[in-house]
Amino acid sequence: MPLLETRGITVRFGGNLAVDEVSVGIEPGRITGLIGPNGAGKTTLFNTVTGLLRPDAGQVLLDGADITRLPPARRARLGLARTFQRLELFLSLSVRDNVRVAGDIRRAGGHRADVGKETDRVLELTGLSDIADLDVSGIPTGRARVVEVARALMTSPRVLLLDEPASGQTEAETDAFARLLTGLAADGLAICLVEHDLPLVMRLCSTIHVLDYGAVIASGTPREIQESPQVIAAYIGTEEVSA
Numbered sequence: 001m002p003l004l005e006t007r008g009i010t011v012r013f014g015g016n017l018a019v020d021e022v023s024v025g026i027e028p029g030r031i032t033g034l035i036g037p038n039g040a041g042k043t044t045l046f047n048t049v050t051g052l053l054r055p056d057a058g059q060v061l062l063d064g065a066d067i068t069r070l071p072p073a074r075r076a077r078l079g080l081a082r083t084f085q086r087l088e089l090f091l092s093l094s095v096r097d098n099v100r101v102a103g104d105i106r107r108a109g110g111h112r113a114d115v116g117k118e119t120d121r122v123l124e125l126t127g128l129s130d131i132a133d134l135d136v137s138g139i140p141t142g143r144a145r146v147v148e149v150a151r152a153l154m155t156s157p158r159v160l161l162l163d164e165p166a167s168g169q170t171e172a173e174t175d176a177f178a179r180l181l182t183g184l185a186a187d188g189l190a191i192c193l194v195e196h197d198l199p200l201v202m203r204l205c206s207t208i209h210v211l212d213y214g215a216v217i218a219s220g221t222p223r224e225i226q227e228s229p230q231v232i233a234a235y236i237g238t239e240e241v242s243a
């Protein structure tokens, strides 16, 4: 059973059909991939799921409940968290404070928690403890992407949407990141991964949905996706589909 589901989501920007009747499901305990060439509609779909954008048609369901019209903060409280393709961190704050701030906001909203203790736990879990006191402006992009994930984890999400989280990471950082995501999924988190690093997607995801010009052109296991003629055609001239 999917925890998060989109049903027939459609988004138009003027005459441009950015998302075309997309129906996909994200299951707990699994990493679901969402891939496609540039401009395929991946970020736009994320924006409708998190409430930054109202779709022209379709529904978003969380645990079977229709959340299509809820504002982003309500969705966050229900367990939706995301990271952004363009990093959205406070550059002049330390890694610890960037992570902590999500806990402080949640506490201000009435959630009872020891924010300091939870911050330390999340920093440890995400492998950021050694750089916790550095300003985010002074750390490499690859680690900054993990800070975004850590901040998202401070909201105790049930669903985590990741928009190109491995971009800018070294090979070693990507390996550590892959282990982190595998562990989070093993603990029951439902993860949706938008990523251009296709070998990483193939390695981590149990199911992959492929978008092209806003529409789902294929859904299946990594092997099925790699062998799909539609997917190969969509990627010709852009990237390799093979891992």
Ligand SMILES: Nc1ncnc2c1ncn2[C@@H]1O[C@H](COP(=O)(O)OP(=O)(O)OP(=O)(O)O)[C@@H](O)[C@H]1O
Pocket: 013, 016, 018, 036, 037, 038, 039, 040, 041, 042, 043, 044, 045, 085
């Ligand atoms: N705010 C906007 N106004 C107008 N058009 C937009 C807007 N946001 C996205 N688009 C268009 O919608 C389509 C889908 O864009 P989107 O960013 O969702 O694709 P994407 O798959 O995330 O691409 P990428 O892999 O490059 O991040 C593109 O044609 C894009 O130009």
